[in-house]
Amino acid sequence: MAMTYVQKLLAKASGQASAAVGNVLEPEVSLAMSHENGALVINQFDEIYKGTGREAKVWNPGRIAIIFDHRVPAESSKTAGNQKKIREFVEKQGIKKFHDIRGDIGGICHQILPENGYVRPGQVLVGTDSHTTTHGALGAFSFGIGATEMASVWALGRILNVEVPATIKVVVNGKLPKHVYAKDLILHIIGRLTAQGANYKVLEFHGDTIRNMSTSGRLVLCNMSVEAGATSGLVPPDEETLRYLREEAGVTEQVEVFGPDPDAVYEQVLEIKASKLEPQIACPHAVDNVKPIGEVAGKKLNQIVIGSCTNGRLDDLKVAAKILKGRRVADGTRMLVFPASWRIYHKAMDLGYVQALSRAGAVVCNPGCGPCLGIHQGALADNDVALATTNRNFKGRMGNPKAEVYLCSPAVAAASAITGVITDPREAGR
């Protein structure tokens, strides 16, 4: 039976020769990730064992990762209490992949997992965060689940009722034009598929544009695949995947890789010519409300945010620093930068990116998710308009239902910071 990448992965993970679309499997979980909502997972986990007379022990502490990123450092005593509860649980259960609020190993979960070598091709990875789709960039079948589902995983070590999803093949060929990035590509794809277009399916990325793209860019594609409803985004692993694992994630052991069968059956094939793409903007209040930048250029901005699990990586900060170096964030516009991890932050300091952004007037904050979902710094006032490299622009997303959020690439964000209005980076002169 010819299989897509996810079919083959799920067959292997379930110890079966094949896996047909729609089959219901209960694969073993390679890695189970949570962040501050681990507090709720712990509550539900304790509920499972309550009154049974059994000790509540997780199935495998080595396969659980907990990363504090949503509200760091704690903004309230309530959050501090949740974090304390998790810290105590981590200690008691012997969970080692724990990233506390620290300026060395801390950061956003979807950057911490790949950069520490926790993610490997072929894994079944679940996280209590919808952007867990990110890790498909390294060939893991990686998807978001609810807290109670995670409590069940912590107890059983397997995930129940996984239906083998149908696959949409996305084939991208050609060279991305100057100032057009992975973010523009995925916004374009979401615009074409719509917010529901990939519901209960996965996206599998192919084509020479993807082969030539760095893992950093692939992480952007898979991160936002969920905005088209996809269970996961997937890049079948290749030389670049192995390079990333070896050189950037410190993985020393042999990594087994496989690809989809050449005659695999795809539900839909979406072909894209990279060379035709322009910078894209997702307009309020839906991620699939995507327009080429020319249609919204000139829109006045109150706040610009660069960062998040989507676009807070070193290459993103490099692009922004290059555009903003020696220039100035426009008066009347505030600019916030949230690198995706402290490792990235340190490299960005070594390379002078942090200094260039800060001297231009940007406030370079500590790594975290906060402003993306309006829970920690960077909240908007009524009628404010924000432009962000984050992943969602739903009503109320940045902390205020009376504000508007536009989504873009770091290049668009940086070019717009100089003018204070949505600006095409191809016109920024760098």
Place this chain on the structure above:
Amino acid sequence: MTIKKVVLKLGDDVSTDIIYPGRFMATVLPTETPQFAFADNTDFNRRLKAGEILSGSAIAAGKNFGCGSSREQAVSCLKGYNLMIVARDISRIFLQSAINLGLNIIICPEIEAAEGDELEEDGGKIINRTSGKSFAVTPLPKARQAIIDAGGLIPYTRKLLGATANR
């Protein structure tokens, strides 16, 4: 069969940011989340908290209900008021969490209902008693039935562990 009154009519792509705004996410316990249900819809939130919405009332939604964040608070806050969700379809994570927590959800691809309409569940369909029209229901995935029958994922997981709770 019981009649459920539609107390809120929603369109497509209602995200969990609408159902349970992010700024209340530090509140996690199912006993505490209902106070923030649809917090940015101040009138509906007020009516919920004031007890003006009867237990068992219905929300009629369009496609892709519950899209976006995996926050389970968006499910537990609705469960707290014992609301029924009738939607044209439901996003993956929300659907699974709803089954896990035992929120009453009905997938009804053609549903047409306005606020104030009275709905009746009748086997494989929903009858809108106000308009007189009836709409087919898509059964929940068969594989999930064991979780529903067990009363949610917590008791089901307990069963799989071979444990029983003495309460």
